[in-house]
Amino acid sequence: MEVFINIQRFSALTNLSSHTIRYYEKIGVLKHIARNSSGHRFFTTKDIEWIQFVKRLKEMGMPLDNIKLYADLREQGESTAEQRKRLLQEHVVILEQRIALEALHLKKIKEKILYYENIIDVPKI
Template sequence: MNMKKFSDLVGLSSYTLRYYEKIGLLKHVQRNSSGHRVYSNRDIDWINFIKRLKDTGMPLEEIQKYASLRDIGAQTRADRQALLEKHREKLKQHIQQQVEHLDALEVKIDLYKSGKVS
């Protein structure tokens, strides 16, 4: 599929897609005879994974590291797994912190509802 269709499908601008290609996150984008990018279903899956990592707070540098390890191949499986496990732990900590913030807000809202706060 062309960049416009791919961009619409994955919800990223063409600028972002070109940037990801420039920094090595999209290394295997095919080109047609006119030199235009042609994206595949595999590219959709990869971009969705990148978006998920970003949405869960993984820094772009870490995503690049993961992508580089992925490009090297199967011998980096343990390193990629370790990187994702480390991210999982950070994400769990972040979620716990957000739950604590939510609980504090609930307490404050309950005070307003009870009329104990002027």
């Protein structure tokens, strides 16, 4: 049996503001959200799983337009699996480039720290 939760609980469980949740629904990242007779939104565990994936994509730097495209493709079903895979593969390339750049930055700052440690540790005569 599917459990339905209100927007406040969904917000707490996903660590997203109610405003962000409503915005994601408005732009189509969240789709087919159940509503009661008063119009209040109710979310399912599948909605939680989906929004956790969306958050991960956002945290990895995927543009919201690409996440929206992914959501649209997802809604169309398995026939779009190749397109969704390609979208994720393209983002992996971007992530790998960013990780390589960050690794270079980390290496350079560690070299600078070592430089200062050598200066500081040199005995003064």
